[in-house]
Amino acid sequence: MTAAVALAEGSGAARPERRPFEPGSRMWDDVGLLTFSLTAGSAFLLQTMEPTIAAVVDEHSTFRTDPMGRALRSIASVMMWVYGGDEALAEADRLRAMHATLNTTDAAGVKHQALASAPWAWVLHTGVFAFTEGNKYFSREKLTAADKEAYYQETVQLMRNFSVAPKEIPATYTEWEPWFWDQVENHLTATNVAYDYLKVIRRIAPPQQIPAPLHPVWRAVTAPVGRLQYFFTVGTTPGIIREKLGLEWTANDERALRLLGWAIGRTVPKLPERVRYFPIAYEARRLERDRARLRKMITLRPI
Template sequence: MTTPIVLPWPLQSLLEAVARAVLQPGDQPHIDFSRPIGEAGLVSPDSVSWRVFKNPLSLFIGGVTAVIMELAEPRVRTGIWEHTSFRLDPIQRLHSTGLAAMVTVYGPRTMAEAMIARVRRIHDRIEGVTSSGETYHANYPELLNWVQATAAYGFVQAYHVYVQQFSASERDRYYAEGVPAARLFGATGAPGSEAELEALFHATAGRLERSAIVFEFLAIMRSAPILPLPLRPAQHLLVAAAVDLVPGWMQALLGLAGHGLRSWEAEAIRRAGALADRLVIETNPAVQACLRMRLPADYLYVHRSAVGTNL
């Protein structure tokens, strides 16, 4: 059990600003995750997923990792780069994606299912041809499986490495928890365990390729004004932390050697991640969702496994 903390005002204010930027950005419609009282979501409060998605720092890192891996697949890469606003308005795109993740995990079921249906309708209109002549459609199950798998991997791996280590059984629980929502998105083959994830990585490896777009994405993530101004200089460290989470064989394939963290930087990220994991922020969708389910606001901050914390 870990005790929630109250930090000195300046630090508390900064971390709350990070949480708002990542979890409930001001350019998105405000969603009150605390209503309607008692309505369950797609994932239960005692899940591993609810613990993972409450941490704004690991969410930022894991989200970047996921996109790096998504962009390694040429059909997914073309769809993202040609049919989204990522290059022109990366912050809005990131916020939209982050909000979708929050609704999927913490939103009441009716809200989550309606949001997923809207995403499916948008994907229905996204199709094209890659530079090598391959056709793609955003709702191809094969591509959705890759997107869902890389997102699931990025988020849990960021928490596991930079916040609190999970056991193998906890990681398997996490992947299994995501399967029902993945199927609603159309990812009928999304991995339900770490072994299934590794099998999908192995099956997809031959399709992955190096691209300058990956480096363009990393440059955007280092320079876009995503974090509050006082924390902006640390943004490149979070991006480097994300690169380090990409499996080694994929880093080599994409040419990412030298883009990760030094050892002392990794330790600093782990300490910041563990600290953020003990900070109860009322605007955090995780906290609001606990209140909706008639649980204490600090439920996810004291209801933890016996696995040791990094702080």
């Protein structure tokens, strides 16, 4: 337990303020990029290896039956966390309310609650890893220690928005990093949910609205996408996790990932903003520019 957390718990102080993200933050600039999706798979894989999350997902999630819909809803929700303004807090509350009843008992008789403090926090902690790992492969500008700390402090604010218990939040990135790797090594386990997730992303099931006769066409078209999605997920997953799951990753695979990442990191920044950002992120950024222009005109108005 960090000193900062111990002080907060011992003093009986009120929880820190919840507040939406604004332009100028690291998350505002980075979370909405399409490259976010390249490491979202490894983040979810880490989640499926947390025992409580795995048990709840196994019983309640639709990722097996509606993988496309599940992925689109998840990405849209994450975009709301950062770009939704005041509605970002409402989205966090909606998710907490939705998860409040997602409880289960596993085959060993252990009871699991989706809102238990550690699993609830772990979902957001995996995002820190995904961000730093994604930057390592898919960005031209590598993160400094100060960059990592700044992003982590924004994640701390995100955790506050989600009412994560203070005891689950290391105070700094320097404290978070060894804590995270301890969780990866000593708490995460190989689960059937993790293996199922890897199968789902490798062979993308057709959406429910596509007629059965067109399923072979869907499979043919999406097969390369599935292979690439699996490749990125396995490649950006910690090596110790690959060992726990028995996933093969060769030196040639690593070189190929770095080469693809190099190309992506130099191509995406040159794309128009409408293309390189997810729709909610793009519209939020465009709206903020419009507001800034309006503020400028109001300031310059003759009086």
